[in-house]
Amino acid sequence: MNNDPVLSAFAVRQAEHAWANQHGGQTWPLMVRASESFVRHFFPCLRQGDRPNPLLEVVIVVGRGNNGGDGYYIGKLLLDAGINVCLVAPLGAPKIGVDAERAAQSFHQAGGVVLSELPAVLNHTRQSIPESGSEVVVIDALFGSGLSNPLSAECIALIQHINSQFSTIYSVDVPSGLHADTGQAMPVAVNARATHSFIAWKPGLLTGDGPAYSGQLSLDNLGIASNGSWFRNTDVALPNRFGNTHKSKHGEVRVVGGHQNMAGAALIATQAALNAGAGRVYLHCDPRYFAASVSHSPEIMLLDHIDFHDRQSIWVVGPGLGRDLHADQVMKQFICPDHHLAPWRGVLDADALRYIARVPQFNAGNCVLTPHEGEAADLLGWSIDCVQQDRAAAALALSVKFQTVVVLKGAGTLVCEGERLIFCHTGTPAMATAGMGDCLAGVIGALMAQGLSAFDAAICGVNWHASLGAILANTQRVVLASDIIAKLKYQYKA
Structure with missing residues (x-):
C-alpha cells in the first residue's frame, strides 16, 4: 500500500503553477515528462519481444486542452519508437497558446496525421484495416482533471462509441468523462483498462464511480512534491502479539x-x-x-x-x-x-x-x-x-x-x-x-x-x-x- 497524497484538481493546478514559477514560468516540461512517463509505463504492452508489434494499432483520441496535449506528445513519442499510430481530434484543434498547441506541432513534425472523426479510423484508413490477428489499443486523452460540467450530447455519444468499440483503453491522468474530484461520471466516462495519473492521486479515481472506470491505477508525481491532509491507503500495522501475554x-x-x-x-x-x-x-x-x-x-x-x-x-x-x-x-x-x-x-x-x-x-x-x-x-x-x-x-x-x-x-x-x-x-x-x-x-x-x-x-x-x-x-x-x-x-x- 502507499502513503501518496490525494489532491483536488484545483490543488493539482496550483502545484503545477508553483513548479512552473520555480522553473522559468513554463509548464511545457511537465507535459513532456507526463507523456514520457505514460509511454514508459505502457510501452511494454505495445511491443512484441524487443521490437514494436507490427500488428498493433494505437488510436489516440485527444481533446483541445492540455490532456489532449499529453495525447499529441504521446503520439509523437510512439511514432519515434516505430509504433503504428492514428490520432483523432474529434473536438477540433488545440486551443491557441496552450502547451497542447506546441504538442500538436511536435506530433505533425514527427510525421503524424490527425483525423477528425473516430469512425474514419475504423473504416477508411490504412491503419484501421487490421490484418489477421491484429489488435487496436486506444489511448484516451480527451478530457483531464479539469472537467467539471456535464458532457455535451456529442461527447456522450463519442465516449459511448469508444467504450462499445474497444476493449483495451488506457486513460491519461483521468478517464474522460469522470469528475476528478467527486468520482461521478458526467454522465458517462471512458471505461479504462488502466489509468496512469500524474502529480497526485485525484479523489475521483479512488471513490464513487472512479474505481470502476479507472481500471489498474498508477501514478508518477513528475518530481513535484505535494502536501495536504488527504492520502491514499495510509499504512497502519496490525497490533503485535508476542511475548508473555494472555x-x-x-x-x-x-x-x-x-x-x-x-x-x-x-x-x-x-x-x-x-x-x-x-x-x-x-x-x-x-x-x-x-x-x-x-x-x-x-x-x-x-x-x-x-x-x-x-x-x-x-x-x-x-x-x-x-x-x-x-x-x-x-x-x-x-x-x-x-x-x-x-x-x-x-x-x-x-x-x-x-x-x-x-x-x-x-x-x-x-x-x-x-x-x-x-x-x-x-x-x-x-x-x-x-x-x-x-x-x-x-x-x-x-x-x-x-x-x-x-x-x-x-x-x-x-x-x-x-x-x-x-x-x-x-x-x-x-x-x-x-x-x-x-x-x-x-x-x-x-x-x-x-x-x-x-x-x-x-x-x-x-x-x-x-x-x-x-x-x-x-x-x-x-x-x-x-x-x-x-x-x-x-x-x-x-
Whole structure:
C-alpha cells in the first residue's frame, strides 16, 4: 500500500503553477515528462519481444486542452519508437497558446496525421484495416482533471462509441468523462483498462464511480512534491502479539444488537471481533439466540443484560439492534452517559446510526461511526444522491458534525477525522453482500480493543477487511462476510 497524497484538481493546478514559477514560468516540461512517463509505463504492452508489434494499432483520441496535449506528445513519442499510430481530434484543434498547441506541432513534425472523426479510423484508413490477428489499443486523452460540467450530447455519444468499440483503453491522468474530484461520471466516462495519473492521486479515481472506470491505477508525481491532509491507503500495522501475554492484554469487545429477527448481524460483528484478535468478546442479544451463537462460536460469551457502567471495554453498538422501543431504551443509555464516568469508546453502526440521526447536537466522542450512503444521508439530513455525488464532502461533513472518526462505506471507502481524509479503495464489487458492514464494525472494534486509536483502527480495519475481500474475489464471484471472518485468523501483511 502507499502513503501518496490525494489532491483536488484545483490543488493539482496550483502545484503545477508553483513548479512552473520555480522553473522559468513554463509548464511545457511537465507535459513532456507526463507523456514520457505514460509511454514508459505502457510501452511494454505495445511491443512484441524487443521490437514494436507490427500488428498493433494505437488510436489516440485527444481533446483541445492540455490532456489532449499529453495525447499529441504521446503520439509523437510512439511514432519515434516505430509504433503504428492514428490520432483523432474529434473536438477540433488545440486551443491557441496552450502547451497542447506546441504538442500538436511536435506530433505533425514527427510525421503524424490527425483525423477528425473516430469512425474514419475504423473504416477508411490504412491503419484501421487490421490484418489477421491484429489488435487496436486506444489511448484516451480527451478530457483531464479539469472537467467539471456535464458532457455535451456529442461527447456522450463519442465516449459511448469508444467504450462499445474497444476493449483495451488506457486513460491519461483521468478517464474522460469522470469528475476528478467527486468520482461521478458526467454522465458517462471512458471505461479504462488502466489509468496512469500524474502529480497526485485525484479523489475521483479512488471513490464513487472512479474505481470502476479507472481500471489498474498508477501514478508518477513528475518530481513535484505535494502536501495536504488527504492520502491514499495510509499504512497502519496490525497490533503485535508476542511475548508473555494472555487474553486480558488484548482487550474486550462488547457487541450490542441481535434483537428479534436480526441475530445474524450481531453474530457476524462478534465473530469478526473474535477472529480479529480481541481477547474477550461478549454478545448482548436476545436470549433466544444464545444456542445458535454458541454453536457458531463457542468462544463468545453471552449476556442478556448490559452493564452500562463498563468503560474498559470497546462497545460495538447497532448491528441488528432494531428500531423499536427496546432499541430506544438501549441507545438512550449511550447518548446520555453518566458524566462522572469516562466517555464510551467503540463503534456505532447500523441501527445505532439511525437513532443518533434523530438526536440534535450529538457528540460521538470516541466512537467511530461507520455509515453507508443511506445512513450518512440520514445523519446529515442530505439526500442519498447528494452523498454519492461528493463522498469526500460527505465524510468531512460527518466528521465535523459529530466530532469523531467516520468511515463512509461503499465503493472507495473513506476514513475521516477532522480534515484528515484517507481513501481506501482496495475493495471489490464482490463484497457487496449482506453483513459486510457488520463484519467491518467488529474488526474495527477489535483493533481499538488491542490498543489502536480510533482513527488508526478505522484505517487498519478498512484496509484489512477490503484486502481480504479482494484476495477472495480472485477465485469467488461473491464474497460473504463469513468468508472474510474465516480469513481474519490467518497471517496478514498490508
